[in-house]
Amino acid sequence: MQIIRIDAAFDRYKELLALILDAFAYMDGRIDPPSSAHALTIEGLSEKASAxxxxxxxxxxxxxxxxxxxxxxxxxxxxxxxVSATCRGKGVGRLLLASAEAAARDRHLAALRLLTRIELTENHRTFSAWGFVETDRTAHPGFTRPTSIEMRKTL
Structure with a gap:
């Protein structure tokens, strides 16, 4: 398994979009509002990678x-x-997270932050096992109930 930084030479955005949509598909019908992954496009992913x-x-x-x-x-x-369905349970998420931790340290940032949906309790458990703790609950625009949990990991 190799971790590669997405740079200007990266040209696999169609595959990357398919990977994200496939990996997030299990959320369909479970979370409200639906995942923002559905709004991604090849061009949008390229812009995201640049920013x-x-x-x-x-x-x-x-x-x-x-x-x-x-x-x-x-x-x-x-x-x-x-993480693709065929690669889950093989440490891919941990490897990617380790790359994020290194990027944070390189920028002298002392923590990682993420949002996970209220309904995805399996994600809460995984992120907790990886050292994240709940710090807040937030609501998407138009919702009066919390829809996301903010979690942070101190490095």
Missing amino acids: EIGFVAVDGSVLAGCIFCKPETDCLYIGKLA
Whole structure:
């Protein structure tokens, strides 16, 4: 398994979009509002990679996972962490997270931050096992109940 930084030479956005949509498909019908992954396009992913720090996990020639990171004032925001169904349980998420941690340390940021949906309790458990703790609950626009849990990991 190799972790590669998405840079200007990266040309596999069609595969990357398919990976994200496939990895997030289990959320359909479980979360409200629906995942923002549905709004992604090939062009949008390319723009996201230019504006943020992106990594892909490659197993042989197959895209096994991805993570996007956005520097904030006091932390690195983690978004679109996705692992292909065939590669789950093989440590791909941990490898991608380790790359995010290194990117945070390189920028002298002392924490990682992410949002996970209220309904996805299995994700809460996984992120907790990886050292994240709940710090807030937030609501998407138009919702009066919490829809997301904010979690942070101090580095």
